[in-house]
Amino acid sequence: MNEAAEIRVPYEELVQTLSGVLQKLGFTQDRARLAAGLFADASRDGVYSHGVNRFPRFVRAVRNGVVDPQATPELMSHFGSFERWDGRSGPGMLNARQCMLRAIELSRENGMGCVALANTNHWMRGGNYGWQAAEAGVIGICWTNTMPNLPPWGASDPRLGNNPLIIAVPRKDGHVVLDMAMSQFSYGAIESYRLKGKLLPVAGGFTREGELTSDPSAIEQSHRPLPIGYWKGSGLALMLDIVASVLSGGLATHQIPAEPERETRLSQIFIAIDPALLGSPETVNEQINRIIDDLHASKASAGERVRYPGEQVLQTRHENLERGVPVNLGIWRQLPNM
Numbered sequence: 001m002n003e004a005a006e007i008r009v010p011y012e013e014l015v016q017t018l019s020g021v022l023q024k025l026g027f028t029q030d031r032a033r034l035a036a037g038l039f040a041d042a043s044r045d046g047v048y049s050h051g052v053n054r055f056p057r058f059v060r061a062v063r064n065g066v067v068d069p070q071a072t073p074e075l076m077s078h079f080g081s082f083e084r085w086d087g088r089s090g091p092g093m094l095n096a097r098q099c100m101l102r103a104i105e106l107s108r109e110n111g112m113g114c115v116a117l118a119n120t121n122h123w124m125r126g127g128n129y130g131w132q133a134a135e136a137g138v139i140g141i142c143w144t145n146t147m148p149n150l151p152p153w154g155a156s157d158p159r160l161g162n163n164p165l166i167i168a169v170p171r172k173d174g175h176v177v178l179d180m181a182m183s184q185f186s187y188g189a190i191e192s193y194r195l196k197g198k199l200l201p202v203a204g205g206f207t208r209e210g211e212l213t214s215d216p217s218a219i220e221q222s223h224r225p226l227p228i229g230y231w232k233g234s235g236l237a238l239m240l241d242i243v244a245s246v247l248s249g250g251l252a253t254h255q256i257p258a259e260p261e262r263e264t265r266l267s268q269i270f271i272a273i274d275p276a277l278l279g280s281p282e283t284v285n286e287q288i289n290r291i292i293d294d295l296h297a298s299k300a301s302a303g304e305r306v307r308y309p310g311e312q313v314l315q316t317r318h319e320n321l322e323r324g325v326p327v328n329l330g331i332w333r334q335l336p337n338m
Helices: 011-024 029-044 052-063 092-110 127-135 187-195 216-222 231-248 281-296 311-323 329-337
Strands: 006-009 074-079 082-086 112-120 139-144 165-169 176-180 266-273 325-328
Touching: 006 011, 006 329, 011 029, 011 052, 011 325, 011 329, 029 052, 029 092, 029 127, 029 311, 029 325, 052 187, 052 325, 052 329, 082 092, 082 231, 092 112, 092 127, 092 139, 092 266, 112 231, 127 139, 127 165, 127 176, 139 231, 187 216, 231 266, 311 325, 325 329
Parallel strands: 082 112
Antiparallel strands: 006 325, 074 082, 112 266, 139 165, 139 266, 165 176
């Protein structure tokens, strides 16, 4: 069977199928539905690498005891608009959603809220929590550290995490949501290109011989993805790790197991800012629209309109809800037996 073969599955059927698997693993019905929805949302929005494609690995993490399906985060300390939580090795996507929700609640009370989370698991698609904030009408900023999987600039061995960073701004005509890793392509995206038998659109890492390449298989073999902005991405990855681990009181990247199947006890930050305090919602929205209109007026070198972060997501979401969510056929066939 072609490992890149896909089928399209109606969104609701996808959520129900994933939820059924999670309930067999010990999730309550409500938590299974919520977690399944976050996986399905990622694939619905075109982030296939962190949606259903990542589901089998998550199932293995639960069965291996890395993820406790019944654990919920616990408040450890608080000061004003800042709170520190312990994820207690619970499902990363549920911990992240709850902590962003708490940051949003704090922003309603104080104008700004910050939640630092320790001892959690992989949150899957980080953009989910940016969209969560934007849909609640607040500016959202969040990031996580990861296991060491990114060589510092000038080195060949992985010491940094690719530490995804999300910045989201609410907008009536389409939220602006930046979701980026510190590597040119996340490992999940590299895997997705390999499964589809495609080269990366631009160089995304190095071969074992140290040559830049767009071959996803070569990058997986070398474990040397390319940092965004070369030394700049390397420095930003380091700073995100420092701030997340210091504020949460949790582990830094060098303390996290360097095996994908054992990656756990991550540190994460969730910030929410209520723009209503800055003026009327209409005034804020008009300012954002002016910025987007100016961006759209750019002369595109490739002949296509320049897009803002999140614009393509909205188009993909509409298409996948209408036609069905693309799912790897091999993974779809595995689900009933998981």
